[in-house]
Amino acid sequence: MSDMQLIAGLDTSGSAKLFEAACKLIPGGINSTARATWSGWNPYPLFVDKGEGSRLTDVDGNVYIDYLLGLGPMIFGHRPPRVTQAVVDFIQQRGTVFALPTADEARLAQKIIDAVPSVEQVRLCNTGTEAVLYATRLARAFTKRNKIIRFEGMYHGFSDGVYWSKHPNIAKAGPDNRPIPVAQGPGMPKGVEENLIILPWNDAQALADTIAREGDSIAAVLTEPVMCNTGCILPQPGYLEAMRELTLKHGIVLIFDEVITGFRLGLAGAQGRLGIKPDLSVFAKGVGGGFPVAAMGGRADIMALVANGTVSMAGTYSANGIAIAAANAALDELNTPGLYQKLDAVSDDLRFGLEKVLKDAGLPAYVVGVGPLMQVWFAKDEIHSYRDAERHADQKIFDVWWKGMLARGVLFHPGAYENLFVSTAHSHADVAATLDAAKQVAATLARTI
Numbered sequence: 094m095s096d097m098q099l100i101a102g103l104d105t106s107g108s109a110k111l112f113e114a115a116c117k118l119i120p121g122g123i124n125s126t127a128r129a130t131w132s133g134w135n136p137y138p139l140f141v142d143k144g145e146g147s148r149l150t151d152v153d154g155n156v157y158i159d160y161l162l163g164l165g166p167m168i169f170g171h172r173p174p175r176v177t178q179a180v181v182d183f184i185q186q187r188g189t190v191f192a193l194p195t196a197d198e199a200r201l202a203q204k205i206i207d208a209v210p211s212v213e214q215v216r217l218c219n220t221g222t223e224a225v226l227y228a229t230r231l232a233r234a235f236t237k238r239n240k241i242i243r244f245e246g247m248y249h250g251f252s253d254g255v256y257w258s259k260h261p262n263i264a265k266a267g268p269d270n271r272p273i274p275v276a277q278g279p280g281m282p283k284g285v286e287e288n289l290i291i292l293p294w295n296d297a298q299a300l301a302d303t304i305a306r307e308g309d310s311i312a313a314v315l316t317e318p319v320m321c322n323t324g325c326i327l328p329q330p331g332y333l334e335a336m337r338e339l340t341l342k343h344g345i346v347l348i349f350d351e352v353i354t355g356f357r358l359g360l361a362g363a364q365g366r367l368g369i370k371p372d373l374s375v376f377a378k379g380v381g382g383g384f385p386v387a388a389m390g391g392r393a394d395i396m397a398l399v400a401n402g403t404v405s406m407a408g409t410y411s412a413n414g415i416a417i418a419a420a421n422a423a424l425d426e427l428n429t430p431g432l433y434q435k436l437d438a439v440s441d442d443l444r445f446g447l448e449k450v451l452k453d454a455g456l457p458a459y460v461v462g463v464g465p466l467m468q469v470w471f472a473k474d475e476i477h478s479y480r481d482a483e484r485h486a487d488q489k490i491f492d493v494w495w496k497g498m499l500a501r502g503v504l505f506h507p508g509a510y511e512n513l514f515v516s517t518a519h520s521h522a523d524v525a526a527t528l529d530a531a532k533q534v535a536a537t538l539a540r541t542i
Contacts, residue, residue: 101500105139107152112137127164133492133507144171146518149504157504158523162514164506165353166378168465169426170518176382179422183414190413197417204424205380205388208360211349211370215390216399217412221352221377222250224389225315227406228373229254232313232346234404235395240307242314242345244294245272246323246479249315249350253281258291259322260510263480266291270299294320295328295477297335308343313373318363321353323479323510324468324486325461333369340372346395352377352387353512356423358464359433366463382423386416432517433464439524440465440515446528454535456542457487465515469494482510490538497534503527 100108116122121129128138140152147170149159159171169176183189202215218224229241241255245266249255258266261275270293274286290307292299294316304311318333320326340347349371354363356379364371373391380386389406390396398404410416426432444460444467451458457473471490476482491509498505503526505513 100136100139101496103153103155103500105137105151105153105155108140109137111140111152127506127511133495135507139504146170146172147516147520147523155502157499157502158519158527160503160505160513160515160527162516163383164378164511165357165514166381167383167514167516168357168379168423169382170516171383173382173426173518175426176384176419176422179418180384180415183418188414190410192409194412195414195417197414197421198412201417201421201424204421204428205376205390208356208424208427209365209374209390210361211364211372211392212374212390213393214396214400215388216396216406217416218387218389218406219385219408219410219416220250221350221375221387222252223408224352224375224377224387225249225255225348225350226252227404228348228375228389229313229315231389231395231398231404232348232373234398236312236344236346238310238312239288240290240311241288242290242292242300242303242311244316244320244479245291246294246326246482247317247320247350248322250352251277253285254288255315256281257286257289260479263483269293269480270296293478293480294326295332297329297332300336301339304339304343304345308345311343311345313346313348314340315348315350317350317354318367318369318371319354319358319463319466321466321512323482324470324476325463325466325512326476326478326482327461327463328367329477333367337369337371346373347371348373348375350375353379354466356380356427357466357514360427363463380423381416381419382426384416384419386420436515436517437464439519439521440467442521442524443467443513443515443519443527446524447531450528450531450535454532454539456535456538458490462513466512467515468509468512471509490542493538493541494534497537498527498530501530501533503530 112122142150142152149157205215245258248259256277257274266275267273272291274289274291351362355376358366375389377387444462448460458471471487472485474485495507
């Protein structure tokens with residue numbers, strides 16, 4: 094069997110054949126960059142047969158404990174019965190797309206508003222990219238200013254206005270405390286970057302200096318409350334509080350991108366867990382329980398510009414029946430008493446267990462995370478920003494780690510800048526099996542590093 098039919102020693106010949114065929118029809122053989130060979134799925138991504146609960150099965154019959162979880166949306170694991178049945182019932186009994194409202198939409202809006210204290214009104218969208226686009230547009234309209242602050246190493250969707258400085262070459266991205274905008278790739282309209290200010294994450298002084306210098310032209314600060322697109326990087330103590338204070342003082346709209354953290358770190362997301370109240374928030378992934386749905390909401394005085402039509406939020410598929418049914422069922426499930434406590438308990442077992450395994454093996458590694466969101470850093474130094482990660486994280490060791498875990502039936506993304514996710518379907522037994530695999534891989538790494 095050729096190397097092209099093996100990943101980490103597994104027989105993945107079916108995936109190899111399907112990928113070869115797909116490349117003739119689909120650019121790159123896949124429909125999202127996160128699944129591409131250049132994102133770590135080398136020499137090809139695994140092709141999936143099915144998922145159930147905490148397990149995923151590929152087309153070659155390999156079964157994995159799944160911590161990829163669709164890059165986060167599968168908060169209940171695969172094929173959660175309550176959400177799945179709600180969608181089936183809606184389709185069979187009512188339909189899919191009407192281009193007219195249903196009573197279900199207001200019920201869902203009420204559930205989101207009840208869950209997230211900062212959200213007074215909410216509009217539904219299809220994707221996180223859409224929701225961020227609308228949030229930044231709304232902030233500009235409300236403040237009558239043009240510039241948006243965003244942070245190096247974060248990802249807020251692929252719209253032209255924010256698809257900058259996600260993972261730039263730091264040799265070409267300006268000084269540490271005053272980065273310059275770097276387009277994610279060619280094709281960006283010239284001049285967009287003039288309305289962007291790129292800053293390092295976790296540097297309160299850089300933020301304060303920028304707002305002191307350009308505050309009158311800044312419409313919004315757009316940030317993840319926990320940095321999830323360069324691995325997992327937590328905010329330094331006092332950082333988000335300083336951000337909130339500075340934006341309030343200067344009339345700048347604070348936008349939290351909770352596409353990943355929303356409804357995953359608790360009903361009120363990261364903002365509830367960390368005790369920070371933004372002006373606008375963006376949600377996706379967790380809110381739909383595995384179905385494509387997003388939401389953008391916040392202060393009623395800002396959302397009033399949508400209510401009166403000043404700022405248009407449109408979309409044929411926005412609030413379609415499938416998405417609404419899924420999200421209503423998902424939020425009902427998430428409101429189950431004790432659900433997050435149980436999810437955190439399993440997640441803590443995994444995070445602290447991995448930390449112990451790596452420490453016992455004497456590896457230069459540690460685990461960063463909160464609740465059911467985490468990543469392993471192979472680094473000797475602490476990582477608090479994108480440039481820290483670029484300078485200190487060992488991507489090559491992570492690749493060996495990923496392949497070793499995959500060979501032992503544990504799946505997560507091959508990129509060190511992604512995350513491990515835990516679902517309510519994961520059990521303490523899943524964690525125990527994962528830690529057994531981790532001990533074997535860590536021992537191998539300790540002998541070879």
